[in-house]
Amino acid sequence: MTNMFKDIIQKLYETQNITDDEIKLLIDLPESEAAPLREAALKRRREYYGNDVFIRGLIEFSNYCKNNCYYCGIRAGNTQVERYHLTKDQILQCCDTGYTLSFRTFVLQGGEDLSYSDDDICDIVSSIKKAYPDCAVTLSIGEKSKETYQAYFDAGATRYLLRHETATPDHYAHLHPESMSLENRKQCLWNLKSIGFQVGAGFMVGSPGQTLDCLVADLRFLQELSPDMIGIGPFIPHAQTPFAHEPQGSLLRTLNLLSILRLMFPYVLLPSTTALGTIDPIGRELGLEAGANVVMPNLSPVDVRKFYALYDNKICMGDEAAQCIRCLGMRVKCVGFRIVEDIGNVRRSV
Numbered sequence: 001m002t003n004m005f006k007d008i009i010q011k012l013y014e015t016q017n018i019t020d021d022e023i024k025l026l027i028d029l030p031e032s033e034a035a036p037l038r039e040a041a042l043k044r045r046r047e048y049y050g051n052d053v054f055i056r057g058l059i060e061f062s063n064y065c066k067n068n069c070y071y072c073g074i075r076a077g078n079t080q081v082e083r084y085h086l087t088k089d090q091i092l093q094c095c096d097t098g099y100t101l102s103f104r105t106f107v108l109q110g111g112e113d114l115s116y117s118d119d120d121i122c123d124i125v126s127s128i129k130k131a132y133p134d135c136a137v138t139l140s141i142g143e144k145s146k147e148t149y150q151a152y153f154d155a156g157a158t159r160y161l162l163r164h165e166t167a168t169p170d171h172y173a174h175l176h177p178e179s180m181s182l183e184n185r186k187q188c189l190w191n192l193k194s195i196g197f198q199v200g201a202g203f204m205v206g207s208p209g210q211t212l213d214c215l216v217a218d219l220r221f222l223q224e225l226s227p228d229m230i231g232i233g234p235f236i237p238h239a240q241t242p243f244a245h246e247p248q249g250s251l252l253r254t255l256n257l258l259s260i261l262r263l264m265f266p267y268v269l270l271p272s273t274t275a276l277g278t279i280d281p282i283g284r285e286l287g288l289e290a291g292a293n294v295v296m297p298n299l300s301p302v303d304v305r306k307f308y309a310l311y312d313n314k315i316c317m318g319d320e321a322a323q324c325i326r327c328l329g330m331r332v333k334c335v336g337f338r339i340v341e342d343i344g345n346v347r348r349s350v
């Protein structure tokens with residue numbers, strides 16, 4: 001059995017591709033057999049990124065959202081969450097703190113908040129670019145028209161994160177209300193790519209209704225899209241959602257998928273997510289050891305963080321940005337990597 005796994009891993013390392021059945025075997029690789037997969041993924045990440053870990057300063061600037069995704073704690077239907085949005089000045093203050101702490105990428109993340117016009121977002125983006133020309137601005141604010149994406153790009157945003165969540169239509173319909181469609185989600189990603197954004201897609205591991213076939217479809221869609229970033233993290237239920245009683249995603253499966261992604265997409269920017277750190281005290285370290293090369297500490301003001309709970313028990317809710325980066329720096333160092341002061345662009349070739 002062990003030799004069979006080793007052969008599949010070697011094939012994936014050499015060709016960046018394996019069959020659907022082989023993918024399924026690796027996704028469910030038992031812990032006792034996982035070492036060769038981790039080693040191959042680490043070897044690959046070192047070829048492209050050495051021991052560098054890029055940091056992204058996450059600014060959760062609004063928890064208003066018009067949508068009602070069934071898994072999300074800030075969905076419109078959750079009347080118990082206290083809503084907030086940050087002003088441009090507050091956002092710039094977060095960037096200022098981040099810049100001093102060596103961040104060279106700011107990720108503006110929020111729900112689909114209709115109170116910010118396209119002009120408002122463009123104004124925020126261009127103000128950040130003006131104040132910090134050596135930094136990248138990433139947006140993660142959901143589905144928009146191609147024209148709107150173009151306006152964001154023209155204002156200076158060069159990266160966009162939009163997890164596709166699942167590439168299987170039935171599964172998409174299980175996770176989202178009828179008003180949302182997988183077709184539109186995918187179209188948004190294609191539009192972003194055609195405009196010239198560095199694009200990030202991704203999915204939750206263990207979301208309700210997810211099968212191994214769904215995960216294979218996710219990887220195949222990612223191969224088609226060839227995104228610059230891939231964000232995955234375990235599904236974690238939120239008490240005020242329809243999925244409150246669903247089980248959380250598995251740590252081992254998430255780690256196996258991180259390693260598979262590193263081998264399939266050697267160049268990719270792969271975050272070790274906060275969700276991973278939430279389900280296991282050393283989840284983010286394990287994520288780095290599985291092939292991840294990005295961490296995203298929170299730069300949002302501490303007093304609003306508790307209101308941006310996409311899932312329950314999220315970590316780092318009370319830590320100032322300086323504390324977060326110190327703590328993460330130590331965690332990264334403990335597993336043999338180093339945080340670098342760098343804009344952190346994708347390295348498509350070695």
Ligand code: SF4
Nearest residue numbers: 065067069072075111
């Ligand atoms: S997942 Fe995103 S789009 Fe869906 S409800 Fe949450 S914030 Fe809104």
